[in-house]
Amino acid sequence: DIQMTQSPSSLSASVGDRVTITCRASQSISTYLNWYQQKPGKAPKFLIYAASSLQTGVPSRFSGSGSGTHFTLTISSLQPEDFATYYCQQSYSTLDSFGQGTKLEIK
């Protein structure tokens, strides 16, 4: 099984800040990496696929990068609606798997 590890587990930031979340895979997954945003009590929302491609409708302040085992999600200028938990997910294996999540909180 491919293990996905995110860091940090939680992060405090202010509106307007630039933040970066890291996701590492236990083996190379090329760019088969997706990102999701989840707000309390809601289903996850699909943000990014293929490590760097934004899903339709996702604001351009979100960006993703990386390949192999190291990936990042960057939010260039935090907005109030961005405070949520973010998950990476690999689709390289037939057994998909998620990172443990990064909770982005207001400072």
Add this chain to the structure above:
Amino acid sequence: QVQLVQSGAEEKKPGASVKFSCRASGYTFTNYGVIWVRQAPGQGLEWIGWISGYNGNAISAPKFQGRVSLTTDTSTSTAYMELRSLISDDTAVYYCARKAFYHFGSGNYGAFDYWGQGTLVTVSS
């Protein structure tokens, strides 16, 4: 518009079984797969399994093998998941989602683009 509508909350005793439904609309069900994910209270997302909407082929995570059954009814565009021998640790919100493949560069990338609203299962004696 694409929608996935899940069945309602359940309360079960340890050792019982539960069967979830996930009714899809707004797209051709047989062109996509459906995945199941759960989230225990205060915890992260855990992938349970995937089933093809086309031919019913399914795969589940090793920890659920032997305890989970994934099925579909293409006549009603509905996916089902049954989880047996419930224990308290199975208390969670269970989500279904559509698995789509996005073409980018030279690859096709699977992602979960539409989600159901979730079903809370509480396992308690």
